[in-house]
Amino acid sequence: MSSDPAMPDADELREVLVRSSFGSLSAEHREQLAAQLELQTLDAGQVLFLQGDEADALYVVLRGELEAYLTPDDGGELVLSRMGPSATAGEIQLVMGGRRSASVRASAPSVLARLDRERAAELVSRFPAMLEGVAQVIRERLRRDELVQLLPRLFGSIDEATLREVEQATRWVSIRRGERLIRQGQAGEQVYFLVNGRLRAVLEEPGQAPRILSEITRGELVGELALFSDQHATASVYAQRDSELAGIDYAGFEALVARHPQILRSITRSLVQRGQDAAAPSEQRQHIAILPLGEDVPARAFGAALVQALSAHESVFHLTAERLDQQLGMAAAQLPEDSHFTIRTRAWMYQLQSQYRFVIYEADASDSEWTRRCLRNADEIILLGRGDADPTPSAVEQGLLAEREATAAKTRLVLLHEQPDARPQGTREWLDPRRVELHHHVRWWQPAECMARLARFLRGRAVGLALGGGGARGMAHIGVITALRERQIPIDFVGGTSAGGMVSGQYAMGREPDQIHAAMKDAMQRHKPFSAYNLPLVSLVGASRLRRVAQELYQDIRIEDLWLNYFCVSCNLSTGDTVVHRNGLLWEAVRATTALPGILVPMVQDGKLLVDGGVVDNLPGAIMGEFTGGPVILCDVSPDPDPTVYEHEIPPVSRILWSWLMPHRKKIRAPSIADVIIRTSVLSSLKRREQAEQLAVLLLHPPIQGFGMLEFRSFDALVEVGYRYGLSALDAWQQRAEHIDAPGAAEPADAPDMEPRA
Numbered sequence: 001m002s003s004d005p006a007m008p009d010a011d012e013l014r015e016v017l018v019r020s021s022f023g024s025l026s027a028e029h030r031e032q033l034a035a036q037l038e039l040q041t042l043d044a045g046q047v048l049f050l051q052g053d054e055a056d057a058l059y060v061v062l063r064g065e066l067e068a069y070l071t072p073d074d075g076g077e078l079v080l081s082r083m084g085p086s087a088t089a090g091e092i093q094l095v096m097g098g099r100r101s102a103s104v105r106a107s108a109p110s111v112l113a114r115l116d117r118e119r120a121a122e123l124v125s126r127f128p129a130m131l132e133g134v135a136q137v138i139r140e141r142l143r144r145d146e147l148v149q150l151l152p153r154l155f156g157s158i159d160e161a162t163l164r165e166v167e168q169a170t171r172w173v174s175i176r177r178g179e180r181l182i183r184q185g186q187a188g189e190q191v192y193f194l195v196n197g198r199l200r201a202v203l204e205e206p207g208q209a210p211r212i213l214s215e216i217t218r219g220e221l222v223g224e225l226a227l228f229s230d231q232h233a234t235a236s237v238y239a240q241r242d243s244e245l246a247g248i249d250y251a252g253f254e255a256l257v258a259r260h261p262q263i264l265r266s267i268t269r270s271l272v273q274r275g276q277d278a279a280a281p282s283e284q285r286q287h288i289a290i291l292p293l294g295e296d297v298p299a300r301a302f303g304a305a306l307v308q309a310l311s312a313h314e315s316v317f318h319l320t321a322e323r324l325d326q327q328l329g330m331a332a333a334q335l336p337e338d339s340h341f342t343i344r345t346r347a348w349m350y351q352l353q354s355q356y357r358f359v360i361y362e363a364d365a366s367d368s369e370w371t372r373r374c375l376r377n378a379d380e381i382i383l384l385g386r387g388d389a390d391p392t393p394s395a396v397e398q399g400l401l402a403e404r405e406a407t408a409a410k411t412r413l414v415l416l417h418e419q420p421d422a423r424p425q426g427t428r429e430w431l432d433p434r435r436v437e438l439h440h441h442v443r444w445w446q447p448a449e450c451m452a453r454l455a456r457f458l459r460g461r462a463v464g465l466a467l468g469g470g471g472a473r474g475m476a477h478i479g480v481i482t483a484l485r486e487r488q489i490p491i492d493f494v495g496g497t498s499a500g501g502m503v504s505g506q507y508a509m510g511r512e513p514d515q516i517h518a519a520m521k522d523a524m525q526r527h528k529p530f531s532a533y534n535l536p537l538v539s540l541v542g543a544s545r546l547r548r549v550a551q552e553l554y555q556d557i558r559i560e561d562l563w564l565n566y567f568c569v570s571c572n573l574s575t576g577d578t579v580v581h582r583n584g585l586l587w588e589a590v591r592a593t594t595a596l597p598g599i600l601v602p603m604v605q606d607g608k609l610l611v612d613g614g615v616v617d618n619l620p621g622a623i624m625g626e627f628t629g630g631p632v633i634l635c636d637v638s639p640d641p642d643p644t645v646y647e648h649e650i651p652p653v654s655r656i657l658w659s660w661l662m663p664h665r666k667k668i669r670a671p672s673i674a675d676v677i678i679r680t681s682v683l684s685s686l687k688r689r690e691q692a693e694q695l696a697v698l699l700l701h702p703p704i705q706g707f708g709m710l711e712f713r714s715f716d717a718l719v720e721v722g723y724r725y726g727l728s729a730l731d732a733w734q735q736r737a738e739h740i741d742a743p744g745a746a747e748p749a750d751a752p753d754m755e756p757r758a
Contacts, residue, residue: 007039008062008111016062016113019086021137029127036123037113042066042106048089051103057116059089064110068102070148079160080144082107091137092347101145101351128339138347143172146195146354147246150219154193154266162260169252175239177376178403181222182237188226190247194218196353197243198379201235215240217284224267227253240409241287241377286458287353289361289378289409291371293385293394298444302384302416303362305447309455313741314357319349321362321370333370349377358458367396375400380410380458383434387415387441391429400435413439414454420445423510427560428583438627441563453492456630456741462492463631463740464624467500469614470637471596471709472718474499475520476702479722480635482513487730489740493565493628497613497620499637501568501593505554505586508566521715523549528712546600547591554587562586565627568593569613569620573602578616580623614638621695631697631740635722637704697740700729 008016017023017030025033037060042048048059048066059066066083080102083089089104089112115123144167151158151166173192175181181192184204199216213235216222226233227250248256257263290306292299300320307318321333324345332345353359361374375381383397400408413436417424424441431439438457442450456462465484467477477500484491494504506516529546559566560583570579570592581589584605592603592610603610617623621634693699702725707714 007041010034013037013062013113016060016086020060021088021091022060025127032127033115033123034113036119037115040112040114042110042112044106044108046106048104048106048112049100051100053100055090055100055117057114058091058120060113060115061085061087061089062111062113064106064108066104066110066112067107068104070102076157078148078158078163080148080163081141088137092141092351142347142350143195143244143246146244147193149354150193150195153219154221154263155260156262165256165259166246166248169248169256170246171248173245173247175243175245177239177241177409179239180236181239181245182233182235184234184236185232187232188223188250190249191224191227191253192222192245192247194220194222195244195246196350197245198240199243200238200240202238203235221267241379285353285357285359287359287361287377287379288382288458289363289374289380290382290384291363291375291396292365293383293397294389295365297365297384297386297389298416299362299365299384302414303360305451306454307360309451310358310360310458312452312455314459315355316358316360317352317356318360318362319352321364324348324370333373334368336369337373345373353377363396365394365396367399371396375409378409380412383411383413383436385413385415385430387417387424387426391426391433393433397434408435411436412457414442415439416442416444418444423557424561424563428558431560431583438565439560440565441561443563453490456490456492457628461630461741462628463490463633464493464495464628465491465504465633465635466619466621466624467494467496467504468619468634468636468638469496469498469500469593469612470618470704471499472712472714473637473702473704473707473709474503475712475715475718476637476704476722476725477503477635478513478517478520479719479724480700480702480726481507481516482719482723483726483730484633485513486727489633489730491564492630493624495567495569495620495624495627496593497569497618498594498596500635501613502553502590505562505566505568505590508562508564509554509557509586510563517715517719519553523552524712525715527552546594547587550587550591550594554585554590557586559583559586559589567620567623567627569617569623570595570603570610571613571615573597573609573611576616578613578623579608579610622691625695632695633698633700634696635700635702637702698729698733700726702726 013034014030017025017034022030022033039062040059042064051070061083063085066087066089068080068083068089070078070080072078090100092101147166147170148158148163151163155162171190173181175197181199184202194216196218198218199222201213201216203211203213205211216237222237222245223233225231290299290303303318303320307316310316324333325331328345328348335342335345359377361378363371363374381400385391400411411434413430413434415424415427415430420443427439427441440450440454440457442454453462465481467474477496481491481503491507494508495501496504502520503516506520507513511519527545527549529549559581566582566586568581568589570581570589571577572579579592581592588603588605592605593613595601595603595611597611597615600612613620618638619634619636621632624632702722704718704721707718707721711718
C-alpha cells in the first residue's frame with residue numbers, strides 16, 4: 001500500500017462503477033457491490049500480481065492506469081493491455097478461479113477498488129446479472145490471450161505496437177458448430193485467423209454429394225487464397241465445432257503485410273504444409289466427446305482408462321458434468337445456454353481447451369444440456385456401447401445422424417466386450433445405421449492393450465502393418481509378425497494383398513503367430529489348393545480347394561467382427577478398379593484377394609468379377625496410410641527383377657524339354673506359364689517399391705528369392721526366414737522412436753468390472 005492523500009469518496013466510486021462493466025446493474029445492486037469493495041493504492045511500477053499467482057480478487061481501476069504484461073520464455077516483455085479508470089483486472093479469475101494468466105502493475109500512481117473472490121461469489125449467487133457485466137470483458141481477454149499465443153506464427157516475435165495494430169484491424173467472429181463461414185463462389189472480403197475451434201473446407205457441386213477437402217485447425221489462416229489469386233472462394237467453409245476467428249478485411253490485411261513482410265513467408269509455409277500429405281502425427285489439440293449408448297455403459301471407467309492411456313504421452317483433461325459442477329458450482333453442467341451463469345462455463349471451458357492437447361468430454365446417455373455442450377465442442381465423437389447390447393441408435397444419436405455429413409464431427413464406434421471366451425458378433429447391425437469412420441472392439445476384461453491402441457489412433461500414431469502379395473513367399477509374413485511382437489512394436493491395423501491378406505486376416509482374428517503358422521500350414525498342405533489342375537478354359541487351377549481352405553481358416557467371421565481393423569485388396573476385372581474389402585465375410589474377401597488371374601477362377605461377388613489385388617496394388621501401403629493417418633510398416637515379398645538374359649526368342653517346348661532331359665546338355669532357361677502369370681500380376685509391386693519406401697517408416701523385404709511363389713512345401717523355412725530377417729531388421733532400425741511409441745511405454749491399468757445393468 002502507498003499513502004495517497006486524496007482517496008475517492010462514495011460519489012466518485014459510484015460514477016466509476018456506472019462506467020465500468022458493472023454499469024448494467026441496477027442502482028440498488030451497484031450500491032450493494034460498492035459496500036463490498038476495499039480501496040487499495042499502488043505507486044507507479046508497483047506490481048499488483050504476477051502471472052501464475054493464485055487468483056483471490058477482482059479489481060476496478062478508480063484512478064491512474066494499470067498494464068497487463070507477459071514475460072516470454074525468450075526474455076523481454078510484452079504489454080498486453082492498458083487499463084484506465086473504470087476498467088477491471090482479474091475478472092477472468094473471478095469467474096473461473098485458478099492462477100493469473102498475466103502479470104499486472106501500475107504504470108502510474110493508481111487507486112483501485114478490490115473485491116475478494118469469496119464476496120464476489122456471494123454477490124454473483126444473489127445477482128446473476130453481475131456476470132453479464134463482465135462477460136464481454138472476459139470474452140475479449142480470453143480472445144486476446146489466445147491471439148497473443150498464435151500471432152508469432154505469422155509475425156515471429158511480436159511487440160506491443162504490433163499487437164495493438166492487429167487488435168485494431170481485427171473483427172471477431174464467433175460461429176457455432178455446423179454454421180457456414182464462407183460460401184463457395186462468394187467474392188473474398190476478409191482473411192480469417194482461426195483462434196479457437198476447428199473448420200472444414202467443403203467442395204459443393206450441384207448434383208453431387210459435398211466433398212470434404214481439408215480441415216482447418218487452430219492458428220491457420222482462412223480465405224487467404226482468394227486474396228492472393230483474386231478469385232472467388234473455391235470451397236465453402238463450415239465450423240466443425242464452436243469456433244472463434246479474428247477477421248481482417250483485405251485492405252487491412254494488405255496494410256499489415258506491407259509493414260510486416262514476414263507474414264508472406266508464414267503464409268507460404270502454411271500453404272505448402274496444407275498441400276502436403278501429413279507424414280507426421282498431428283500435434284493439434286483434440287476435443288473428444290464420449291457419448292454412452294445406454295445408461296448401463298461404463299463411460300466413467302472407460303474415460304478414466306482412455307485418459308490414462310493418453311496421458312502417457314500427452315496432456316489430457318477428463319471433463320465430466322460432476323467435475324464442472326465442483327469447479328463452478330450452481331449445477332453449471334446442466335444450465336441452459338441462455339442462463340446468466342453460462343458465461344462462467346464457456347469461459348472456463350475456453351481456457352481449459354487452450355491448456356491441454358486433449359480434452360475428453362464425458363457426455364450423458366440422455367439428451368441433456370451437458371450432452372449438447374459436449375457434442376458442440378467436440379472435434380470427434382466416440383460412440384461407446386456394450387457389444388451385446390441393442391444396436392438401435394439412441395435419441396441423441398438420431399440428432400447426430402440428422403446433421404449434414406460435410407459438417408458433422410468425426411465419429412468412431414467403440415464396443416466393449418466383457419466375456420473372455422466370446423468373440424465380437426453383430427457389428428454390422430451397429431455400423432449400418434450410423435455414420436462411422438472407424439470402429440474398435442475392446443476386450444473390457446483386460447483393456448490395457450486395447451486402450452493403448454485407441455489412444456494411438458486418437459493421437460495420429462496408430463501403426464498400420466501392410467503385407468504384400470507373393471504366393472507361398474507370403475508365409476514369411478508370419479515370421480515378421482513374430483519378430484514385431486517380440487520387439488514390442490504395436491500393430492493397430494492390418495491389411496494386405498493376396499497372401500498378405502490371408503496372413504493379416506488371421507492376425508486380425510486375434511490369433512498368435514504360432515497359431516497362424518500351425519493353422520495355415522495344416523490347411524495349405526492338407527488341401528494343396530494350387531495342385532488341383534483342371535482344363536485351362538478359365539484358369540489353370542480349380543477354386544474348390546482354395547474355397548475350402550478359406551472357409552476352414554476364417555469360418556463364418558465377418559470383417560466387421562475382427563478384433564483388429566483389417567482390409568484386403570482385390571481388383572474388379574470388369575472395370576480395373578481397386579476394391580478394398582472392409583466388410584462382409586472374411587473368407588470371401590480372402591478368396592477374392594488370392595484369385596491370381598489365370599491361375600485361379602475369379603471370385604464373383606455382388607455381380608463383380610474379382611481377382612488378386614496384386615494386379616492393382618500388391619503392396620497397399622497408401623491405402624493403409626489413409627485409414628490410420630499414422631506410421632505404416634510394409635512387408636514386401638514380391639519377386640525381385642529377374643536378371644536372366646533370355647535368347648532372342650523362346651525356343652519350342654520340345655527343345656526346352658530335351659535340354660532338361662539330357663544330362664550333358666546346357667539347360668535352356670525359360671519362364672513357366674505360372675511364372676509368367678504370377679510375375680505379370682505383381683508387376684505393380686516392382687514399380688511401387690520406391691513409392692513404398694517414401695511412404696513407410698519401415699520397409700521390410702525378407703530374403704526369400706530362393707523360394708518359388710507356389711512352394712508351400714517350404715512353409716516352415718519361409719516363416720523362419722521372415723522371423724530371423726525381421727529381428728535383424730528391427731534391431732538395425734534406429735529411428736523407431738521418431739515415429740512409433742517406444743516399447744514398454746506406460747499403459748493403463750485394467751478397468752474395473754462392468755457396472756451392473758439397470
